Amino acid sequence: MYSQRIIGDQQGKLEKRLGFKLTRYPLDKVEAWVAHLDAAYDHDKKLLRRALTPEEDRFILNETLLSTIDYLYHSQRYHTIELDAMEGGGLGHLHLWGSQRIVLKHLAKWQDEDQYRVAQKADAIGTLVACHKARQLGMTALSRSLSAHRLTTVPGVRVLAGSVDEDKVMELYTRDKTILDNLPWWLKPEIKYDEKGAHIHFGKLSSKVLYQVGSQKSGVGQGRQFDVIHLTECASWPYPLTIENDLYPTIPRAASTLCILESTAQGRVNWWHDFTERIRIKGSYRWRYLFIPWYAEEKKYRFTPPAGWKPSDIAILHAKKVHETSPEWIGRAVMLSPEQLYWWESERGDAVKRGVLNIFLTNYCATPEESFQHTSSSAFSPEILERLRLQATVGESYDVRLGGL
Template sequence: MPAKDKLKVTKPSAQEFTTRDAILEERRRCATDFAYFAEKYCKIRNKDGEPVPFKLNRVQRDLLAMIERQWASDRGYVRIVVLKARQQGFSTFMQAYSYWWLKHRSTKQAFVVANLKKVSEALFTMLQYTHKMMPEKMRPKLSKGSVRQMVFSDLDTSIEVDTAGAEDLGRGRTLNLAWLSEVAFWQESTAQKNLQSIIVACPKKKNSIVIVESTANGVSGAYYDLYHRAPGNGFEQFFSPWFYSEDYTDEDYGPDFGVDSTPGELTIEEKELMAEHGLTLGQINWRRGEMLRAETHEDFMREFPATPQDAFQNSGSPLFSPVHLETLRKAAVNPVKRLHYNEADDVFEERKDRQGDLTLFEEPVKGKVYYIGADVAQGTGRGDYSIAQILDEDRRQVGIYRSNKIDPWFYGQVLNRLGRMFNTAEIIIEVNAVGHTAKSRLSREFHYPNLYLRVRDEKVSDEYTDNIGFDTNRKTKPLIISRLQDAVKKGNIIVNCPVTLDEMRTFIRTDAGGLEASPGAHDDTVMALAMANFIHKGKREPLPLDLIEESFLPAY
């Protein structure tokens, strides 16, 4: 920074506080105007290491506006989950805001958690610096705390800075403010428990604050779930794209930069960014430089996203584009019924509590053609689910059966009723491991007439019962997943179930090339949907009515 542009730092003179009324008036303004307090009393170090007033940038002002709006709302407390680009000043804002908030309140407890020890130590150092640079008349009395704790004895207020990793960070605490930094990079084994315990430790009462912030890091995990479940989980999303940072521009470019038919001609992507977000050539030039320094294009998009979709689409290796999945989510319809299987009467029926393992987005229509993809689990009440995905002739998901408490033998009976309920739909059932049990009962006991037969050497084996079902292996799995990818990309499939869409978001290609759910996530709904899509033939004539028992229609 040139010397002439440096901000001159002067501490408030003693004359400003010569009278009690002057002190009280200043304190009142500081207590109600954080931006004023920050610029006048908080000091940060510039690139030369010199103290300068903390003046809020655009991103910090926008976040402050959201905080104040939530404060002023009827509920009166703050819950925000932040998705950000790198180095936009959130740590600086956090420590100054936390200090200001505690300084003007009594009997409050604040907790700041960072992803790494060195980061938490740096944050605590920033807090200490803010306190040190405060004018004596404005500085609360500091008593001795722990290694990373500040205690204001005259206010009975404290702030503690810790590092994520240990289990149950929030257990036994009652907090009023929690600022959780880079949560997407918290230790995976404890991130969900720690995040939840800290949120619970900060009751939803007036003036309480919980702010969770991070750059993106994959399409699963505690932070990913918290961000994508907002606002249904009580949090409000805050996104700050890279171009909101004033420093992210490079004006050192030639007169022909960005001009057509020159070496500096803009790419289609750059032109779209300029048109959509109003970017300058300086910002595009900066972006080019950063992309050259990044290891991969995906790394740049994750750390400097222009949209939330950029951040998560390019974090990790998701198989299904978040952009396309978001389109599906917006077009999804609500369930029309939830049904429970009554074994005694061999029928699906509604219960008074409207709960059930079968969710219908459209009731069966006589004469329509349906396809069912069935994935089979152990039914222990833990782990994987038995899934039946139901597609109609237009590739619309009209229903889903989902249970982790049904054993494979009983599941064969449920599939028999489900298939006949949907006009004797063609059923493709995975026969790996326990799938053989469900398949055997479905075919041999119930003699279900419309089961998928896998092909061997391009011919259907004469012993068709041995070839019923789908064998998922390293050759067939990529095939059905790629077909589902293609259907999603082209908009040829409608998915209504939010669980299915969530599992599609967390379905990834591993570093070893495997296709599976992200750690801690499930992929049962994805596999069942992929199988149903695999056998889908489009509209065709239904089976002869003599194969469909009239008693199955329209009653269940």
């Protein structure tokens, strides 16, 4: 679904069985087909107004099959979302940001690894992701899109969506409904039950999504199994141990399993701090660590600097830290553009004036270490701690041999 190698293999098998090649239509062609086929369908009666032509049947079959095997093809043509302000707002097609493509690239890699384990007669472990991130980089939108794709293309899928409170859970439900309600009729599954903010059950497809609130004391997902899990704002959950103690043991060890826990930092020495840093530093045989820094989406945080602007010393140190650490987090060395650096310097300056530099560094972090800030007063100011972090050099590993071994 995410790995191009696996998608290519599945497409080849389908084409061999069908006796014809599947066509990857560009978005404008898909939109024209959707409008054309929509006119042939009575949405009130849920019946065709006329018989479909062989060409129309072929297009529907083509899109249904490609949608099933290829998440990216399906989502960028058929998923409708609330667009970010930088995209003009309103409703529109999902166009992946740079930050979201980083996530999808890792999902493809981990899917390949699990597929290889299965091919070697080893047990699959699924894809379990602890995503620690800066603020508003599209992780929730991507995760709801991933969940909706599974719900509408694979029979019998069980999905769990959860967040810290009822308002956040309702946001997840609304995102899902926006996608589901705007699917074309031939890709839209029959809905059997739909209780707002609680659950959606699909009839013939036998898939379902359950929405749960993190403030409940009873175990999240306890006593059930889910193939796809997405929890948001995990650092703010009042009873976070239910995630590890109650939910984790129920997660299936299957190649089809997808579990995404996402959050920004909320202080230090708490469950999310311990959980993510444990996975990042010590590793885990099932959990995969993912950090998304503030600059991962180049169009999101930027502002045109005035003529003659020169970055401050602290901004230069920050840009240097980004250049040093970015290969680990986004796979390439990043030199911040003047627009990005001016935005960062300006927002940081405002945060210092308001006495909330620690909150700014949490929300717009460049490294995991920078994200975990003290929420209360410290013996050292956030400015001093920030400068010390930025001036510290990246550690190097050494191969130490003792006694001639």
